Amino acid sequence: MPRLRGVAPGLALGLLVIDLMGMLVLSVVTPSFLSTYNLFVTGRDLSILLLVALAQMVVLSLGQMNLSIGSIGGLVAIIESGLMVRYGWPVPIALVAGLLLGIVCGVINGVLVDWTKINSFVLTLATSYVFAGINLGITHATPFYHIPSEISSFGQARVGPFPLMAAVTVVLTVLLAGFLYQVVLGRQLLAVGGNQLAARLSGLPVRRAVVTAHAISGFLAAVAGTLLMAQLGQGQPTIGATWVLPSFAGPIIGGAALSGGSAPVIGTVLAMVLISLIDDGLVLVNADPFWVQFLIGALILGAVVLGRTRLGDIMTFLLGARRASRQELSR
Amino acid sequence: MALRSSLGAQIGGRLSRSALVRQVALLALLIVTAGFWIFFSVAASGFTSDFNLFSLLRFAAIQITIGFAQMVALSIGDMNLAVGAIGGATGMFAGWAMQTLGLPPEVAVLFALAVGLLLGFGNALLITWTRINSFIVTLATASLITGAMLILTHARPFSELPGSFTSFSEMETAGLPISPLVLVMLAVAAALFFLYRNLSLGREMLAVGANRQAARMSGLSVDRVVLLTHGLSGALAATAGLMAIAADHTASPSLGSDWLLASFVSPAIGGTLLSGGLVSVPGTVLGGILLATISNGLLLVNIDNFWITVFLGVVLLLAVGLDRLTRAAGGVVS
Numbered sequence: 001m002p003r004l005r006g007v008a009p010g011l012a013l014g015l016l017v018i019d020l021m022g023m024l025v026l027s028v029v030t031p032s033f034l035s036t037y038n039l040f041v042t043g044r045d046l047s048i049l050l051l052v053a054l055a056q057m058v059v060l061s062l063g064q065m066n067l068s069i070g071s072i073g074g075l076v077a078i079i080e081s082g083l084m085v086r087y088g089w090p091v092p093i094a095l096v097a098g099l100l101l102g103i104v105c106g107v108i109n110g111v112l113v114d115w116t117k118i119n120s121f122v123l124t125l126a127t128s129y130v131f132a133g134i135n136l137g138i139t140h141a142t143p144f145y146h147i148p149s150e151i152s153s154f155g156q157a158r159v160g161p162f163p164l165m166a167a168v169t170v171v172l173t174v175l176l177a178g179f180l181y182q183v184v185l186g187r188q189l190l191a192v193g194g195n196q197l198a199a200r201l202s203g204l205p206v207r208r209a210v211v212t213a214h215a216i217s218g219f220l221a222a223v224a225g226t227l228l229m230a231q232l233g234q235g236q237p238t239i240g241a242t243w244v245l246p247s248f249a250g251p252i253i254g255g256a257a258l259s260g261g262s263a264p265v266i267g268t269v270l271a272m273v274l275i276s277l278i279d280d281g282l283v284l285v286n287a288d289p290f291w292v293q294f295l296i297g298a299l300i301l302g303a304v305v306l307g308r309t310r311l312g313d314i315m316t317f318l319l320g321a322r323r324a325s326r327q328e329l330s331r
Numbered sequence: 332m333a334l335r336s337s338l339g340a341q342i343g344g345r346l347s348r349s350a351l352v353r354q355v356a357l358l359a360l361l362i363v364t365a366g367f368w369i370f371f372s373v374a375a376s377g378f379t380s381d382f383n384l385f386s387l388l389r390f391a392a393i394q395i396t397i398g399f400a401q402m403v404a405l406s407i408g409d410m411n412l413a414v415g416a417i418g419g420a421t422g423m424f425a426g427w428a429m430q431t432l433g434l435p436p437e438v439a440v441l442f443a444l445a446v447g448l449l450l451g452f453g454n455a456l457l458i459t460w461t462r463i464n465s466f467i468v469t470l471a472t473a474s475l476i477t478g479a480m481l482i483l484t485h486a487r488p489f490s491e492l493p494g495s496f497t498s499f500s501e502m503e504t505a506g507l508p509i510s511p512l513v514l515v516m517l518a519v520a521a522a523l524f525f526l527y528r529n530l531s532l533g534r535e536m537l538a539v540g541a542n543r544q545a546a547r548m549s550g551l552s553v554d555r556v557v558l559l560t561h562g563l564s565g566a567l568a569a570t571a572g573l574m575a576i577a578a579d580h581t582a583s584p585s586l587g588s589d590w591l592l593a594s595f596v597s598p599a600i601g602g603t604l605l606s607g608g609l610v611s612v613p614g615t616v617l618g619g620i621l622l623a624t625i626s627n628g629l630l631l632v633n634i635d636n637f638w639i640t641v642f643l644g645v646v647l648l649l650a651v652g653l654d655r656l657t658r659a660a661g662g663v664v665s
Contacts, residue, residue: 130648
């Protein structure tokens with residue numbers, strides 16, 4: 001039985017209870033919460049933002065960050081819709097090209113991080129501006145309208161209250177969990193996140209782990225961008241522009257450590273459900289939409305303060321992984 | 332000319348080569364900036380006009396001040412992702428104080444700086460109390476501050492600022508195309524230079540940045556240094572916000588939302604270590620001027636604004652990559 005690193009049962013249980021309570025409160029206070037349409041819309045937002053959060057979680061599990069998730073998602077959506085609308089490419093080929101582009105963007109991040117050893121925060125901040133700039137340079141901030149109807153109708157498709165695109169997210173989430181917890185490379189990825197120097201000295205393929213994690217992150221961002229394009233029914237250049245906060249909120253509330261080594265898939269899922277509930281609740285009670293941003297900030301702080309029992313992780317990050325690993329080596 | 336403020340440089344000897352490399356890097360930055368000025372003077376008509384130089388230098392002054400706000404946080408090995416949020420919120424606060432409350436600009440400016448200081452203190456208290464790293468704390472507080480600002484102002488801009496406030500940014504200094512905002516930035520730069528070179532607080536900040544654990548064990552009050560540093564970062568972000576609303580003649584709710592890259596680019600180009608312990612005030616000034624020169628010049632030669640974004644991202648990559656090379660050559664990092 002493989003040990004599920006980073007899945008703190010207490011935390012996940014706590015989040016589950018909060019989620020269930022939130023659903024109960026919402027369905028009592030605002031009966032329209034349980035309406036088919038509301039569940040469909042909320043489920044659709046959740047399907048997309050969960051992929052965004054998982055894209056960040058994969059890289060966090062390495063002890064790195066990816067600030068370019070949103071701009072990869074935006075660029076992919078623009079390239080896909082541009083290929084279909086302007087050049088008349090068939091839908092499947094355009095989608096495959098877009099998803100490959102997402103993987104390529106992720107590989108670029110991973111190779112640059114591994115090669116230059118530049119702090120991943122700064123590196124992906126820089127590449128995020130490159131990707132976003134290419135997006136806007138191509139589109140001049142004008143959307144590609146009239147994408148093929150197969151795509152836009154997929155964005156509206158549902159089975160009962162369940163959006164069809166949720167199937168994509170569920171499959172990818174299960175595959176990701178399986179990869180991280182069961183596949184050798186996934187385990188190696190967590191090992192590298194736990195202690196890069198030890199992993200290197202043990203002969204683990206550190207470079208392959210780093211590039212793989214960033215490639216998966218780019219792929220998940222690309223899928224999220226594609227789904228949002230389908231939902232909006234057009235290739236919006238602004239896709240992904242607001243993803244930085246949710247991408248970190250999910251894994252951090254879900255119990256990920258910035259210092260790496262943990263990949264709380266279940267915690268991230270439950271945290272994103274909570275964020276969707278807050279989002280939806282505020283819409284249903286007609287609150288000022290700006291409250292969402294405020295409450296997510298409060299939620300991150302609250303969750304981290306509550307979960308700061310993992311003081312060792314935080315100290316390791318504060319002191320820097322390099323110094324910490326050097327100390328461990330000299331011990 | 333001793334342009335670097337490195338704690339390690341005092342030790343001399345082993346590190347002198349790295350200090351030399353840093354001087355050379357700063358000189359190279361100066362040459363690159365001068366090269367761009369010469370290039371744009373020839374290639375872009377109107378680059379050297381008084382009007383263009385005035386707006387270029389004023390833009391540079393704001394970018395540099397934004398960079399300073401991040402630089403002080405970086406000096407202790409922290410980050411402040413809330414620089415834009417604090418700058419935007421204090422800019423809006425000043426707009427509200429002047430337009431709605433009718434306070435005189437001087438009073439509004441002081442209040443806004445105090446708000447920036449307090450928001451920075453808030454960041455620091457959360458960091459020191461909870462021992463959560465500055466990235467998460469300031470990511471969360473940035474969201475809290477911007478959210479609160481939007482809720483309170485309903486995202487409505489303050490566009491009727493008093494003329495005495497907005498004309499300040501339009502004045503010329505001694506007949507030269509230099510806005511008083513540039514002088515404000517230079518005064519801030521001089522103060523920061525003095526802080527890091529001559530004051531014990533500045534040296535303590537660098538010590539905390541170089542090795543927080545060692546600083547704590549040497550009896551430094553790390554929490555006090557963190558508190559003062561983030562307070563200073565907040566006040567500098569507020570200064571940048573005030574400069575921006577003076578230059579824009581309006582306090583807009585989107586102010587600060589695009590400061591993240593700018594805040595890192597100038598210090599990073601200028602040789603400030605992202606891991607802490609080493610800052611370069613002149614480097615940040617030069618970095619900001621280079622940034623503003625490139626943005627301004629590319630616009631004048633009719634390059635799309637969007638591609639300038641790509642260019643700035645690449646510049647940041649090159650700057651940090653160069654920084655790694657410099658450190659490797661200097662032997663600071665083994």
